[in-house]
Amino acid sequence: MRTDTTFKRAFNDMIDIIGTLDLGAELPSENALRTQLGVSRTTVRKVLAGMSARGIIISEAHKRIIREQPRQKERYPKKETLAISEQVETSFMEWMLRGDACPGTEINETELARKFGVATTIVREFLNRFQKYGLIEKRQNAGWVFKGFTASFALELFEIREMFEMRSARLFAALPDGSPVWKQIQSMRAAHLELLADIDARFQDFSELDSRFHRLITAVAPNRFIESFQDVITMVFHYHYQWNKRDERARNEVAIREHLALIEALESRNIALIDRACRLHLTSARETLLHSIA
Amino acid sequence: MRTDTTFKRAFNDMIDIIGTLDLGAELPSENALRTQLGVSRTTVRKVLAGMSARGIIISEAHKRIIREQPRQKERYPKKETLAISEQVETSFMEWMLRGDACPGTEINETELARKFGVATTIVREFLNRFQKYGLIEKRQNAGWVFKGFTASFALELFEIREMFEMRSARLFAALPDGSPVWKQIQSMRAAHLELLADIDARFQDFSELDSRFHRLITAVAPNRFIESFQDVITMVFHYHYQWNKRDERARNEVAIREHLALIEALESRNIALIDRACRLHLTSARETLLHSIA
DNA sequence: CCCCCGTTTTTTATACATAAGAAACATATG
DNA sequence: CATATGTTTCTTATGTATAAAAAACGGGGG
Numbered sequence: 001m002r003t004d005t006t007f008k009r010a011f012n013d014m015i016d017i018i019g020t021l022d023l024g025a026e027l028p029s030e031n032a033l034r035t036q037l038g039v040s041r042t043t044v045r046k047v048l049a050g051m052s053a054r055g056i057i058i059s060e061a062h063k064r065i066i067r068e069q070p071r072q073k074e075r076y077p078k079k080e081t082l083a084i085s086e087q088v089e090t091s092f093m094e095w096m097l098r099g100d101a102c103p104g105t106e107i108n109e110t111e112l113a114r115k116f117g118v119a120t121t122i123v124r125e126f127l128n129r130f131q132k133y134g135l136i137e138k139r140q141n142a143g144w145v146f147k148g149f150t151a152s153f154a155l156e157l158f159e160i161r162e163m164f165e166m167r168s169a170r171l172f173a174a175l176p177d178g179s180p181v182w183k184q185i186q187s188m189r190a191a192h193l194e195l196l197a198d199i200d201a202r203f204q205d206f207s208e209l210d211s212r213f214h215r216l217i218t219a220v221a222p223n224r225f226i227e228s229f230q231d232v233i234t235m236v237f238h239y240h241y242q243w244n245k246r247d248e249r250a251r252n253e254v255a256i257r258e259h260l261a262l263i264e265a266l267e268s269r270n271i272a273l274i275d276r277a278c279r280l281h282l283t284s285a286r287e288t289l290l291h292s293i294a
Numbered sequence: 295m296r297t298d299t300t301f302k303r304a305f306n307d308m309i310d311i312i313g314t315l316d317l318g319a320e321l322p323s324e325n326a327l328r329t330q331l332g333v334s335r336t337t338v339r340k341v342l343a344g345m346s347a348r349g350i351i352i353s354e355a356h357k358r359i360i361r362e363q364p365r366q367k368e369r370y371p372k373k374e375t376l377a378i379s380e381q382v383e384t385s386f387m388e389w390m391l392r393g394d395a396c397p398g399t400e401i402n403e404t405e406l407a408r409k410f411g412v413a414t415t416i417v418r419e420f421l422n423r424f425q426k427y428g429l430i431e432k433r434q435n436a437g438w439v440f441k442g443f444t445a446s447f448a449l450e451l452f453e454i455r456e457m458f459e460m461r462s463a464r465l466f467a468a469l470p471d472g473s474p475v476w477k478q479i480q481s482m483r484a485a486h487l488e489l490l491a492d493i494d495a496r497f498q499d500f501s502e503l504d505s506r507f508h509r510l511i512t513a514v515a516p517n518r519f520i521e522s523f524q525d526v527i528t529m530v531f532h533y534h535y536q537w538n539k540r541d542e543r544a545r546n547e548v549a550i551r552e553h554l555a556l557i558e559a560l561e562s563r564n565i566a567l568i569d570r571a572c573r574l575h576l577t578s579a580r581e582t583l584l585h586s587i588a
Numbered sequence: 589c590c591c592c593c594g595t596t597t598t599t600t601a602t603a604c605a606t607a608a609g610a611a612a613c614a615t616a617t618g
Numbered sequence: 619c620a621t622a623t624g625t626t627t628c629t630t631a632t633g634t635a636t637a638a639a640a641a642a643c644g645g646g647g648g
Contacts, residue, residue, distance in 0.1 A: 002601045002638045006435060029592065039435075040640040045593090062593070062647090084602065110629055119603045120630085121415065128422045134518040141300060141333075141609060141630070147518075156517045163457050223450045224428040224441075225526075229519070296608045296631045323622060334610040339623090356617075356622070378632065404599055413633045414600085435600070435639060 008076040097243040103148025206252040302370040397442025500546040
């Protein structure tokens with residue numbers, strides 16, 4: 001009853017690998033492919049069997065030769081490469097952010113399972129994991145309550161975020177000159193400037209850069225609880241702004257400039273400057289989020 | 295297949311309720327009992343049926359009379375009143391803290407289920423919830439890795455704890471004189487003094503008082519993420535010290551005195567004093583934990 | 589002896605089944 | 619008609635089943 005999404009994803013990835021090779025070339029060993037694809041050898045063999053069956057490769061004794069380049073239409077559609085649990089996450093977020101749920105709504109496992117067309121087990125597992133985001137709460141022997149994507153959620157989120165980011169930024173600035181992070185922060189600045197130069201076309205790339213930037217700063221003094229909190233932030237921004245595109249370009253441009261200011265402050269090693277730049281950025285991010293919730 | 299632990303717990307609680315009433319007295323209505331017992335009316339009726347069957351009460355038309363006081367041995371044993379998921383939690387903690395697991399150990403759902411004598415579903419659900427404590431990590435399509443109850447875990451835990459508690463203590467001190475919390479903190483002080491006076495006999499009561507004290511301070515400015523983190527702390531102390539009783543009395547006495555110092559600092563409203571008392575307490579708690587891990 | 593591939597065993601992801609418990613509905617009684 | 623009990627329906631907690639994926643095992647060739 002398990003779905004074969006791992007296989008399908010690996011199959012698609014294999015198409016890309018073959019694309020980099022010439023006709024008639026020999027494929028790497030199963031073990032090598034296993035590492036490249038990040039799956040077990042069992043799955044590699046299944047993929048290879050599939051490729052053989054389609055005439056893309058020929059399996060000779062102990063080697064596999066590329067016979068023809070796979071067509072793009074052989075790819076499995078994206079949706080079939082997502083585990084059921086991942087699909088449930090998307091469905092749930094959509095349900096939540098589309099506004100089908102207002103604060104206080106009771107969440108019914110059975111009903112969600114029916115609505116999403118999956119087994120209750122999966123919904124249950126998802127809700128248990130999702131609990132850490134602070135948007136739902138469980139009641140003993142009964143269902144869950146949706147607490148709402150509200151202003152107070154945003155405020156509490158940002159209170160913690162501010163504590164964590166200020167802490168990381170200070171530790172960051174205290175690193176010795178020789179540390180490799182100063183190189184990394186410079187390339188980070190370059191990436192920001194590049195994006196800014198082409199902001200009209202590429203403003204949607206910011207979200208990923210944002211996440212990378214904050215993770216770089218946090219990574220200098222790892223703390224599992226802070227990292228876990230970053231997941232919350234990532235989730236919020238990823239999904240929330242996926243359903244709320246208003247002013248996206250302008251919003252991102254402002255954030256990029258704030259990042260640049262923070263980078264400069266970090267390089268100055270001046271605590272007061274850093275605090276100010278950091279707080280400024282977070283305040284503006286918070287206001288933007290609050291604005292979009294209201 | 296669901297266990298009837300809810301019923302058994304309610305049954306035991308009902309024995310206590312009947313204990314407060316006289317022979318021949320009439321029991322409260324089903325709805326009233328429902329509220330008192332904190333279960334559904336369905337369960338109340340099942341309990342009443344059980345009491346009838348044992349001759350403890352007599353059900354006449356629309357009323358139930360106490361016929362004889364239930365004997366203590368009618369109680370269900372404690373273990374049967376714990377949901378399977380709760381039992382799994384205990385089993386897992388024991389497995390972990392007894393030292394059967396060293397850092398890096400791979401956790402196998404099937405094996406744990408066999409070892410604990412429960413369904414894999416339950417183990418899976420437990421691990422998913424337990425993830426938030428930062429002690430285990432999931433790997434895609436494979437099992438879990440136990441990261442170890444290590445010194446770095448303790449350090450990371452206390453880094454966050456310090457941020458959160460200092461924040462709450464400062465906000466606490468900023469409350470106006472008229473606020474009811476000042477009354478509450480006074481009775482908190484009284485509770486501490488009482489415990490201290492009888493420390494040799496009651497040192498084990500500290501754990502619960504500790505939790506209540508920290509929650510009182512945190513509660514003045516609620517933040518769901520901080521509250522959720524408190525669960526981590528509670529779990530750590532609850533289970534860890536359950537398996538590590540060394541110096542418990544002395545440890546708790548020191549902590550009580552530190553709490554009293556913090557209470558005094560709070561009442562002084564002097565930020566510098568508060569910071570110092572708070573940090574002192576946390577440092578000592580951290581050292582104690584580190585010491586007991588090594 | 590180490591890597592490669594074929595085969596077998598074990599584990600995970602997901603579906604489904606069912607008793608216990610909660611909630612909703614219906615009826616009776618003061 | 620409001621509140622209490624009797625009855626029915628729906629939901630959750632927990633167990634079992636199974637295909638997919640991972641891991642372990644084993645023989646053969648360089």
